[in-house]
Amino acid sequence: MHASSRFRQAIAERQQAQLYRQSALIEQYQGRLLQLAGRSYLNFSGNDYLGLAQSTEVTAALADGALRFGCGSSGSPVLTGFHYAHQALTDEMRDWLQMDDVLLLSSGFSANQLLLHTLPAAQDHLLLDKLCHASLIDAALTAPCSYSRFVHQDYVALGNKLSDQANAWVVTEGVFSMDGDSPDWSRLTELCHQHQAGLILDDAHGLGQCGEQGRGSWADAGVAPQQISALMANFGKALGGQGAFVAGSQLLIDYLRQFGRHYVYSTAMSPAMCWAMRTAVQVCRREQWRRDKLAEHIALFRALARQADLPLLPSATAIQPVLVGDTNKALVLSEQLKQQGIWLAAIRPPTVPRHGARLRVTLSAQHEAKDIQQLINVLRSLW
Ligand SMILES: Cc1ncc(COP(=O)(O)O)c(C=O)c1O
Structure with a gap:
């Protein structure tokens, strides 16, 4: 098979399996907030755990x-x-x-x-x-x-x-x-x-x-x-x-x-x-306060998520995945969160095992307690 038809077929299969990946165009990055297509979102998908990417x-x-x-x-x-x-x-x-x-x-x-x-x-x-x-x-x-x-x-x-x-x-x-x-x-x-x-x-x-x-x-x-x-x-x-x-x-x-x-x-x-x-x-x-703040956010997220009966994994770190399982369901949830102003990407196979799709919540020292409360409220209403 010619390379270009192989590429087309592989891409089409990926799209069919709901695994097609695209880059979101971030117009402005402000740590806890992202701006895309003129709209602001609470960001729970980055790895800027201490908020240093934007430290002056x-x-x-x-x-x-x-x-x-x-x-x-x-x-x-x-x-x-x-x-x-x-x-x-x-x-x-x-x-x-x-x-x-x-x-x-x-x-x-x-x-x-x-x-x-x-x-x-x-x-x-x-x-x-x-x-x-x-x-x-x-x-x-x-x-x-x-x-x-x-x-x-x-x-x-x-x-x-x-x-x-x-x-x-x-x-x-x-x-x-x-x-x-x-x-x-x-x-x-x-x-x-x-x-x-x-x-x-x-x-x-x-x-x-x-x-x-x-x-x-x-x-x-x-x-x-x-x-x-x-x-x-x-x-x-x-x-x-x-x-x-x-x-x-x-x-x-x-x-x-x-x-x-x-x-x-x-x-x-x-x-x-x-x-x-x-x-x-x-x-x-x-600046130990950055780690202290992050630890407060992790504790708050886990306490609220437990009250809301969300399926957490045993993590004590800034990475707090909420397990969904089904890829399509994870995508739908991510889209619904987006509509409510929350940026939380669905992580799908092959990044995670089959049936292991999840919403990978990442917390940062930059978040505020009210951001985490808002995330849990929206997740609870969608679950
Ligand atoms: C555990 C781990 N190792 C290595 C890498 C690759 O590092 P880099 O992004 O600097 O290429 C990543 C992701 O970025 C990662 O999560």
Whole structure:
């Protein structure tokens, strides 16, 4: 079949299955509010958990960084792409995370390819939690070694698989992006220790919102930096910017700097963005009130949702999915919410398992209590 007819058919099938995706054109972003087609909506679908995307301190640093260092980095970090701003951000991150060294990358997606393609040897085995993000699954599919997945947070299954595999790397998220839950850290780290397996952690959704100074979900649970082989997170969620990093021991980062093709053969992060992210990290560390406010909103949402009998998942984080199941029903609910001024996207397969469609509520420090009350009132009336 010619490629264009294959494309047309695949798109038509997607439309028929109610899975066709489209970008909504945001005319104005104001954190808790979005403006689209001239209408304002309460926003419960973003990842700007601390409200840093619009913090005046962070946006001023972006402008200042662009004037001082330029918009683009001009090259690979091993050629002319590593500037003063990259070093400044790296130093801030090392101090914050208490890890030896940090490697900056242009996206979390590519950071995960880098990790799963560069760290394992051919005889190694990758063990992924079944609910790991698409960027980890795609990386595992094309990794230089074998991989398998274990049932989400099933540590008996993980232990059995580890008993069968020498040289394993366990791959997990710190806060799962579609469920909002976290691993049982003591069981996970104990199993990795017992089987001498490496631990690769994607903390994209834990960074900033969890732990002292927002170090992340692992730090919140008392896991020491040395218990994690490679920590990855991106700047596009709680830090309100773009780009990503990998942190770990000096040896591990040196190895990735030498052999990580996604690092060497890719244009380095924008220096202006690095300058902004350095400020975002400083604000995140300093302004505990943002995490306190977020925690208040999570507690309020869960209390009101329970009173309204909404089917919640066991999440203690800013990600609070309301499980719907049926894809069509989730789409209808999302549309009805929209009509009532609430922007809450339906998450459908293949992003979530079949029959696992949901309204993925995300809360932010920027919300106000009345926003959450309004969301629950509307959900209750529609349910
Ligand atoms: C858990 C997780 N890992 C990785 C990524 C990819 O990061 P980026 O958006 O920076 O490519 C995302 C989503 O953005 C994510 O949710």
